[in-house]
Amino acid sequence: MGDVIADPFRSARLVLSLRQAGVTDSKTLQALETVSRAAFVPAELEDLAFEDCVLPAPCGEVIVRPVEAGVLLQTLNMGGRVARTLLLGGGPGYLAALLAELSEEVFVVSRYQRAVSAVQDAFAKLGVDAVHLRHGDPAQGWAERGPFDRILIAAAVDEPPDAVRLQLAQGGRLLAAIARRDGQSLAVFDPDGRVEAPRVQTRLSPLVIGKSAAL
DSSP states (O other), X not given: OOOOOOOHHHHHHHHHHHHHTTOOOHHHHHHHHHSOGGGGSOGGGGGGGGSSSOEEOGGGOEEOOHHHHHHHHHHHTOOSOEEEEXXXXXXXXXXXXXXXXXXXXXXXXXXXXXHHHHHHHHHHHXXXXXXXXXXXXXXXXXGGGOOEEEEEEEEEESSOOHHHHTTEEEEEEEEEEEEETTEEEEEEEETTEEEEOOOOEEOOOBXXXXXXXXX
């Protein structure tokens, strides 16, 4: 499904970085070894795709660090293979491609038409067909395609939007980066409320909500 990392040295170095950051789940590691971030970055930045750094994306979004992606996936607790996952935000497709390795279907809502078009082009080249894309307001989720077993808000929020939380299936798990004065930290929610705060610090961009943009 993904663009496999062909360089064994880079793949081994990535796995070492992930393990040092506490990412030990075998399925998460396999997904990160399988999906190459190079497929989602501009050609001029391709050499940096294998470095553990944030990279710029269109519309002011970013491509998260591989290690941060690993922490997000492991905390989301995808298990063996989840049926339906909703991703809000997430930039130009790297996180969506990773989730597609761990979920039967992935639904992505982006505020930016340009970002949606870029992801569609990348996935067409890679042969990824389990990801569904929508240009709309991330704060509204994708109610008609829910409920979802997992929801990842790949951006910083004060609290998960109520409309999104209502789309979480019973027994489901929602992960968001909660913004506070002293920074961001991951928080996990079930349909009844917050269930744990792993105290993992993140640096995700704020979630831009409201009317979708034609950019």
